[in-house]
Amino acid sequence: MSLLSERLGWIVFEAETKRLHELVKAVLPELDGIVGWEQGFDALHATPVFVNREEDVHRLMWSPLCVHNLSGYLVKTPPFLPRDEGRKVGICVKGCDSRSLVALEQEKFLGRDRLHIFGIPCEGTVDWRRVMKKIPLRGVSSVRREGPELKVEDSRGVHSLPWEESLARRCLRCAHPNPLVHDVLVRDPVEPRIKKDEAYGLVEEMDQKSLEERLAFWSAELDRCIRCYACRNACPLCVCQDRCIVETRDPKWLTQKMGISEKFMFHMIHSLHLAGRCTECGECERVCPMEIPVTLMKEKLNQITREILGYEAGIDSQLVPPLLTFNPGEHEL
Amino acid sequence: MRIGVFVCQCGTNIASTVDTDAVAQKTLMLPDVVYSTSYMYTCSEPGQKEIQQAIAEHGLQGVVVAACSPRMHEPTFRRAVEKAGLNRYMFEMANIREHVSWIGTDREANTRKACDLVEMAVAKLRYNQPLFSSKVPIHKKVLVIGGGVAGIQAALDCAEGGLDVVLVEKKTTIGGRMAQLDKTFPTVDCSSCILGPKMVDVSQKENITLLASSEVENISGYVGNFKVDVRKKATYVDWSACTGCGACIEKCPSRKVPDSFNEELGNARAINIPFPQAIPKKAAIRREYCLHFTKGKCGVCKKICPVDAVDYEMQDEILTEDVGAIIVATGYDLFDHSVYGEYGGGRYPDVISGLQYERILSASGPYGGHIKRPSDGKEPRDIVFVACVGSRDASVDRPYCSGICCMYIAKQAILTKDHVPGSNSYVFYMDIRSPGKNYDEFVRRAQEEYGVQYIRGRVGKIYPRGDRMVVQGADTLLGMQVEVEADLVVLATGVESASGSRELAEKLRISYDQYGFYMESHPKLRPVETNTAGVYLAGVCQGPKDIPASVAQGSAAAAKVQALFSRDTIETNPQVALVNERSCISCGKCIQVCPYGAIQWKELRGGERKAEVLPSVCQGCGLCNATCPCKAIQLLHATDNQILAEVNELFG
Numbered sequence: 001m002s003l004l005s006e007r008l009g010w011i012v013f014e015a016e017t018k019r020l021h022e023l024v025k026a027v028l029p030e031l032d033g034i035v036g037w038e039q040g041f042d043a044l045h046a047t048p049v050f051v052n053r054e055e056d057v058h059r060l061m062w063s064p065l066c067v068h069n070l071s072g073y074l075v076k077t078p079p080f081l082p083r084d085e086g087r088k089v090g091i092c093v094k095g096c097d098s099r100s101l102v103a104l105e106q107e108k109f110l111g112r113d114r115l116h117i118f119g120i121p122c123e124g125t126v127d128w129r130r131v132m133k134k135i136p137l138r139g140v141s142s143v144r145r146e147g148p149e150l151k152v153e154d155s156r157g158v159h160s161l162p163w164e165e166s167l168a169r170r171c172l173r174c175a176h177p178n179p180l181v182h183d184v185l186v187r188d189p190v191e192p193r194i195k196k197d198e199a200y201g202l203v204e205e206m207d208q209k210s211l212e213e214r215l216a217f218w219s220a221e222l223d224r225c226i227r228c229y230a231c232r233n234a235c236p237l238c239v240c241q242d243r244c245i246v247e248t249r250d251p252k253w254l255t256q257k258m259g260i261s262e263k264f265m266f267h268m269i270h271s272l273h274l275a276g277r278c279t280e281c282g283e284c285e286r287v288c289p290m291e292i293p294v295t296l297m298k299e300k301l302n303q304i305t306r307e308i309l310g311y312e313a314g315i316d317s318q319l320v321p322p323l324l325t326f327n328p329g330e331h332e333l
Numbered sequence: 334m335r336i337g338v339f340v341c342q343c344g345t346n347i348a349s350t351v352d353t354d355a356v357a358q359k360t361l362m363l364p365d366v367v368y369s370t371s372y373m374y375t376c377s378e379p380g381q382k383e384i385q386q387a388i389a390e391h392g393l394q395g396v397v398v399a400a401c402s403p404r405m406h407e408p409t410f411r412r413a414v415e416k417a418g419l420n421r422y423m424f425e426m427a428n429i430r431e432h433v434s435w436i437g438t439d440r441e442a443n444t445r446k447a448c449d450l451v452e453m454a455v456a457k458l459r460y461n462q463p464l465f466s467s468k469v470p471i472h473k474k475v476l477v478i479g480g481g482v483a484g485i486q487a488a489l490d491c492a493e494g495g496l497d498v499v500l501v502e503k504k505t506t507i508g509g510r511m512a513q514l515d516k517t518f519p520t521v522d523c524s525s526c527i528l529g530p531k532m533v534d535v536s537q538k539e540n541i542t543l544l545a546s547s548e549v550e551n552i553s554g555y556v557g558n559f560k561v562d563v564r565k566k567a568t569y570v571d572w573s574a575c576t577g578c579g580a581c582i583e584k585c586p587s588r589k590v591p592d593s594f595n596e597e598l599g600n601a602r603a604i605n606i607p608f609p610q611a612i613p614k615k616a617a618i619r620r621e622y623c624l625h626f627t628k629g630k631c632g633v634c635k636k637i638c639p640v641d642a643v644d645y646e647m648q649d650e651i652l653t654e655d656v657g658a659i660i661v662a663t664g665y666d667l668f669d670h671s672v673y674g675e676y677g678g679g680r681y682p683d684v685i686s687g688l689q690y691e692r693i694l695s696a697s698g699p700y701g702g703h704i705k706r707p708s709d710g711k712e713p714r715d716i717v718f719v720a721c722v723g724s725r726d727a728s729v730d731r732p733y734c735s736g737i738c739c740m741y742i743a744k745q746a747i748l749t750k751d752h753v754p755g756s757n758s759y760v761f762y763m764d765i766r767s768p769g770k771n772y773d774e775f776v777r778r779a780q781e782e783y784g785v786q787y788i789r790g791r792v793g794k795i796y797p798r799g800d801r802m803v804v805q806g807a808d809t810l811l812g813m814q815v816e817v818e819a820d821l822v823v824l825a826t827g828v829e830s831a832s833g834s835r836e837l838a839e840k841l842r843i844s845y846d847q848y849g850f851y852m853e854s855h856p857k858l859r860p861v862e863t864n865t866a867g868v869y870l871a872g873v874c875q876g877p878k879d880i881p882a883s884v885a886q887g888s889a890a891a892a893k894v895q896a897l898f899s900r901d902t903i904e905t906n907p908q909v910a911l912v913n914e915r916s917c918i919s920c921g922k923c924i925q926v927c928p929y930g931a932i933q934w935k936e937l938r939g940g941e942r943k944a945e946v947l948p949s950v951c952q953g954c955g956l957c958n959a960t961c962p963c964k965a966i967q968l969l970h971a972t973d974n975q976i977l978a979e980v981n982e983l984f985g
Contacts, residue, residue, distance in 0.1 A: 108921060243916045243963040251964050251973030273962045326928040326956060 013145075016062045016187045020092070020118060023184050024057050027090065027116055032082045034090035035073050036118070037066035042140040044128045044152070048073070050080065062092070062186060065143065067125045067168065069093075069281045071100040072236035075109045088114055092186075094122040096170065098179035099279035099314030100236040106317055107277070107324070109239060112181065119182025121190045124163075124171035126150065129291070131166050135159045170282030170295065173199045180315065196312070199280075200303045202296060218264075224290040225263040231284035231294050232270060237277050245269065271297040276305045276323040279314035334459055337368040337393040338451060339384055340429070341375035341400035347434040352444040356399065356429075360451050365459060367391055376406050384410070385417040394419070395458045399427040399451045420463030422907070422970055427454040449983060456982035460975045464907035469949045471557040472657040473898045476501065478549055478837070481509020482880060483872025484662035485531050486887030487894075491660075492538045494895045499654050500535065501563055502545045506611035507532055509664050513594065513688060515695040515702075517880055518744040519775035525610050525697070532612040545613055550651060552840045553930060555950035556867030557657045557903050567647040568617035570604070574642035577606060577614035581634035581643065590622040592699065596689040598707060599699030604634050604643075608697055618643075658867045658894045661841065661851060662887060663834060665873040668723025668731065668827040676722070676795045676824060682708040683802055684795055686826040687741055694748050704752045706821045709800065713756065713820030716749055717804045718742045719792045720762040724827035733848065735827035736877040739766045742825050743779040750783045758785045759817050761792045761806050769879065788815060795822055828877040841868055842929050850876045861890045864952070865929070869893050908970040909951035910958060916965035917943045923957035923966050932957060932966075 024034055033052035038059040040047040046065045051057060070091055073080040081089055093101060098119060104110040131137070131152065139155040150166040152159045164172075175196045178189040206214060229246065232238045245253045246266050253269065254262055270284075278298040285295040305311055309322045338360045342348035353371035361369040368391045374380050375398055387393060396419065398410050403426040411421040427450040437443050473496060477488045480502030488500045500507070511517075512532075514524035535541055544563055551562040570581075587603035594607035601607075603622040606614055616634075624631035625645055635643040667688055671679030683706045685693075696702035706713050720742060724735040739762065746758040765787075767773040779785045790807035797803070804817045830849030838845045843863040844852040851874050854862040861869050869890040872883040897903070910923075910932070919942050924932045929952050935945035944966065946957075955968045964973050 239920060240918050240963040243918050243965065245962075245964050248916065248963070251967070252977060253964070253973065320925065324922050324925050324960065326926050 013061075013063045016120070017060070020060055020062055020120075020186050021057050023118060023186065024051070024060060024090065025054060028052075028054060028057065030088065031090045031116055032087045033080070034060070034092070034116075034118075035070045035080055036060040036090075036092040037062070037068065037070075040065075043143045044126075044131065044137070044140045060092070062120055063143075064122070064124060064126045064145065065128070066092075066094070066120075067127075067286060069097045069100055069234075069236055069283045071097055071104060072234065072283075074101075074115075075104060075236070075239055077241055081110070081114060085111075085114070088116050090116040090118060092118045092120060093179050093182070094120055094125070095177040095179050096122075096174065096279065096281040098181050099176060100281055101181055101314075102317050103237055103277060103279050103314035103321075106314070106319060106321060107237075112317065115183075117179065117182045118184055118186055119179030120186045121178045121188065122171075122174075123177065123190050124167040124174065124193070126166045127168035127171075127286075130168070131161060134161055134165065168282065168286065169202075169293070170280065170285065173201065175199050181317070200299060202293075203300050203303050206296070206300070219260060221292045222263045222267060223260050224292055225267070226290060227263060227266060228289065230287045230289060234283040234287040235270075235274070236281065236283070237274060237279070238270070267294065267297060270294075271301055274298050275301040276309070276311060276321050277313050278302055334365050334394045335367045335392055336363075336365045336395045336397065336455055336458060337384070337387050337391060338366055338370075338397045338399065338455065339375050339380075339387075340369070340371040340447075340451070341380070341398065342371060342373050343400060343430055343434075344374065347400070347430050350434045350438055350440055350443045351429060351447045352440060353399075353447075355444055356447045356451060359448050360397075360455065363452060363455050366455060368393065375400050376409055381409070381413040384413055388414065388417040388419060395423045395425070395461060397425045397427060397451060397454045397458055399429045399447060399454070401430040402428050402432075420465075422464040423458070423461050425454040425458045425461070427451045453979040453982045456978040457975045460972065460978055461970070464969055466904040466907050467948065468902040468904055469557055470902050471898060471900065472559075472655050473497070474499065474654070474656045475658045475660060475894050475898075476549075476559070476561055476654060476656040477660045477662060479509065479662035479664055479872070479874070480504075480507030480535075480543075480545070481662060481664045481872060481883070482511040482528060482531070483664070483874075483883040483887040484509070484660070485528075485535055486884045487660045487662060487871050487891045488541055489531060489534055489538065490888050490891030491894055492540045494891070496540065496894065496898060498538075498541045499561075499563075499656065500541055500543050501547050501549055502543070503548050504607070505546045505568060505615065505617040506607055506613065507535060507543065507545065508608075508610070508612065510688075511880060512608065512610070513596070513691060513695075515691050515698070516744060516748060518740045519769070519771045521744065521747070525608075529610045532610065536612045543613065544652070545615075546617060547652075549837065549840060552659070552842075555929075555931070555947065556865075556897075557949070559656050559659060559867065561654045561656055561659075563652045563654060565650040565652055567649050568615070569620070569623075569643065569645055569647045570616045570618060571642040571644050571647075572613060572615040574640045575615045575638075576640060576642075577611075577616065578639065579606060579616070580637050580639065581616055582606065584633050584637045586631065586633060587622050587624050590619060595692045595699045596686065598685075598689055598692055616642075658869065658897055659841065660869045660871055660887075660890045660894065661837070661843070661863075661874055662871040662883075662890075663831050663837060663874040665828045665877070666831050668729075668735075668829050670722050670824045670826050672729055673722065673824075675793060676719070676822075681795070681797060681802065681822075682706075683713075683820065684822045684824065686824055687738065687745070688826070690745055690821075690823045691741075694745065694752070702752075704749065711820065712753060714753070715757050715801075715817070715819045716746075716759070716821045716823065717802075717817050717819040718746060718758065718760045718823045718825060719795075719804070720760065720825045721791075722824040722826050723829070724825075725763065731827060731829065731848070733877065734766060736766065737879050738825035738827060739776065740769070740772055740879065742823075743767075743776045743785070745823065746785040747779050747783050750785070758783075759804075759819070760785060760787045761790060761804070762787060763789070763791065769881070788817075790815070828873060831874065834874060841865065843868055850874065861886050861893060866952070867897065903949075905949045906953060907948070908953045908968070909948045910946045910953070910955070910966050910968050912944045912946055913965045913967065914943045916963050918963055918965070919943055920962065922960045922962070926956045926960045928952075928954065928956065 037046040038049035137154045142153040150161045340353045340357045357369045357371040415421045429447040477500045488498045547565045550564040554560045585602035590601045592601035604618045620626045692698040790809045792806035794805045808815045834849045871886040871890040931950035934942045958968045
């Protein structure tokens with residue numbers, strides 16, 4: 001097994017990866033396939049992988065570089081979920097990813113009985129862009145966590161960075177590190193980093209600013225938007241895909257016109273479509289090539305949803321999201 | 334599109350603060366607008382003629398009228414353009430009266446805003462499409478929910494007009510609250526004597542199906558075609574056999590059953606017929622008090638019944654009825670006065686509710702029509718009536734006036750004097766509300782002929798002294814505190830919505846106010862309609878009212894049903910939601926949010942599912958359109974493109 005750690009460049013998460021292989025091997029014959037992560041083009045990058053043969057199981061891995069929320073693959077075209085309703089698939093999820101599964105189940109896009117969920121309690125994922133900004137790296141050969149430090153080895157030697165400074169913003173405000181739904185857990189549950197009500201610190205900071213300051217902030221941020229729609233494509237709950245109203249021209253909500261008004265409009269629509277649905281997995285922000293903090297808008301709407309409706313998305317599969325129901329008894333709205 | 338704009342001056346209503354000529358001139362500059370004018374009264378005969386002429390002369394394809402609220406005259410103008418050959422939906426209205434001239438005096442600003450509104454209407458009109466109604470057949474049978482006087486009247490009027498009626502009553506007999514009353518104000522008629530014949534009529538009309546001891550379980554469908562599930566609750570007596578002889582009641586050993594018809598004064602038996610004039614006059618067992626059900630032995634009624642009607646194995650039954658219209662007449666409950674701690678919180682037997690006193694006065698009541706007080710059966714000499722108990726009191730969340738208490742107190746005070754000639758009656762009141770025919774005269778008679786002492790002020794406290802009650806209150810006319818010692822205190826308990834009214838409203842998909850009273854479609858002009866087509870209201874379920882008003886509403890609701898059923902088909906409103914199947918992503922969110930159940934799945938070839946709107950059920954509220962993430966569902970005549978055109982015109 002020393003080979004494995006050498007190849008992955010990891011020493012700390014070898015046990016979890018090994019355990020994942022065992023668990024996958026045990027159920028693979030009953031499944032149509034499994035979606036998980038494998039080593040990417042260098043040690044700093046993982047990439048999603050679909051496995052349906054036993055000889056490929058060794059490709060699966062777990063490490064804090066397994067940043068992707070894989071749940072979108074189950075519902076987006078072509079869906080990884082087979083049409084045959086008797087068949088199941090396996091999926092690897094972190095705490096945040098599991099909430100997407102719950103939300104998709106709440107909205108009846110998924111049946112829990114179609115899934116075999118490998119839950120992975122997570123202590124945070126590494127934001128490689130943050131790392132690169134601190135240490136410009138070239139030809140990364142290994143990445144590992146040693147206690148409070150992230151150690152990265154590239155062509156110029158070994159660099160170290162405080163662990164906390166390498167984490168993604170979404171992970172620093174994570175209250176649900178342990179998968180809420182799972183069939184098996186790959187490792188023991190971990191302590192949440194913060195409590196639920198502390199998760200909206202950045203939103204509260206924004207609220208302190210004047211309207212003009214906020215407009216100036218968002219104008220500057222959104223001005224960079226290139227309307228590549230990566231945020232939308234990465235969002236597991238953005239299920240309209242080709243029918244998304246930012247691309248269809250009837251009804252004509254958006255045009256090809258250049259300028260910030262169309263960019264604003266797109267992000268407002270995206271955020272409002274996720275109001276009371278977004279599980280704050282942070283994928284939209286992670287994939288944004290222009291590094292716009294787009295999850296922040298959804299965080300604000302979620303904070304409002306919590307305050308007014310006492311509701312949090314992706315927690316209880318039996319609940320109906322409040323904006324997806326009609327209740328004439330709701331007076332406070 | 335060739336568009337014509339007609340700016341109305343509404344006499345001086347609009348012209349005094351809006352330069353209507355300037356609006357007409359300015360809109361003529363808009364693209365597509367080929368004709369524009371301003372006129373004194375566009376809604377008048379010549380005004381409409383002018384529109385029709387312009388359509389012909391200028392080949393108009395769409396018309397904008399800038400005038401009052403569309404709620405006022407949209408139908409007028411739609412008819413006018415239709416007569417001139419346009420589709421009625423190729424018309425838009427800009428409200429420059431309620432939204433402009435009436436709310437501001439700055440002529441320049443008003444004119445500017447009027448121009449904006451007209452421009453928006455023109456922008457929308459460019460996207461308008463001709464829309465056409467479709468026709469659906471009507472199932473000519475009516476469901477009446479509630480067998481009180483309002484429901485009875487509605488059922489009788491419908492039946493009289495030849496309609497088939499299903500009357501559903503929760504209790505084992507019809508009659509409702511009116512059956513519990515002794516006399517009615519202001520004529521002091523015997524309540525059951527005037528109600529009785531109507532109840533008998535209900536049982537004898539061949540086209541009325543009376544389902545007593547039944548409740549509405551579920552309602553689906555839409556105007557003209559509702560499907561209603563009714564739960565017929567087990568009475569444990571086979572009503573087709575029961576003759577109402579009462580032998581079982583006489584022998585029933587379970588004697589400590591609270592008599593709800595007598596408002597818990599006195600006891601009934603576990604098997605019971607609530608009152609002699611009951612319709613249907615059939616016995617029913619109350620399971621929770623019956624020794625056979627609670628102790629597992631007894632069976633006396635079964636042995637005694639001469640026709641062997643008692644059936645302990647009876648189960649609830651679900652009946653399904655297809656009806657075209659529904660009249661809701663579910664009545665009210667009495668306010669529970671025990672929330673008033675200062676009035677004894679229900680602890681004192683001689684502090685009773687108005688309806689309890691009504692039962693005491695009644696010859697078929699617990700004391701055979703002799704006025705006695707509940708505690709010791711003594712005839713009271715001094716009686717205090719307290720008005721507004723649970724009415725006009727925001728502290729108990731009942732800020733509304735119950736409307737009947739002032740009158741029933743006057744009646745009860747008069748009757749008291751008749752029953753006990755030497756008695757003294759006192760009434761503590763806030764204001765006297767007697768705005769009916771002969772009502773105020775009646776109250777005056779109570780005061781002047783019957784010597785009832787009216788004290789204007791609220792009662793602060795009621796407490797016992799010896800075997801009497803002390804009523805402490807203010808006399809605000811004299812500006813002093815008063816104390817009256819009474820043998821009996823009658824609280825004029827107010828009206829509240831019937832328990833379960835909210836749940837029923839959900840099933841009916843009608844709205845209700847914060848107190849549980851059902852909302853009429855318009856408080857003045859559509860008082861018995863609801864916002865759900867084919868569902869009508871009658872009686873106190875819509876808000877407190879007296880017997881004549883309830884009866885009038887019963888008749889009014891019946892007239893509405895007759896009018897609806899006078900045609901064989903109904904025209905649907907084409908302003909409904911429509912799904913673009915190519916854009917629909919089958920997420921089902923529209924189905925979840927639709928308040929009317931108007932959207933369902935439609936299976937395409939290949940097993941793919943798409944949302945589908947039932948146009949005759951859709952009320953055009955637009956919730957689905959707002960919810961649909963890809964905007965595949967559009968509300969016709971208020972499409973996204975139409976709204977966006979308006980918004981872009983304003984801000985673009």
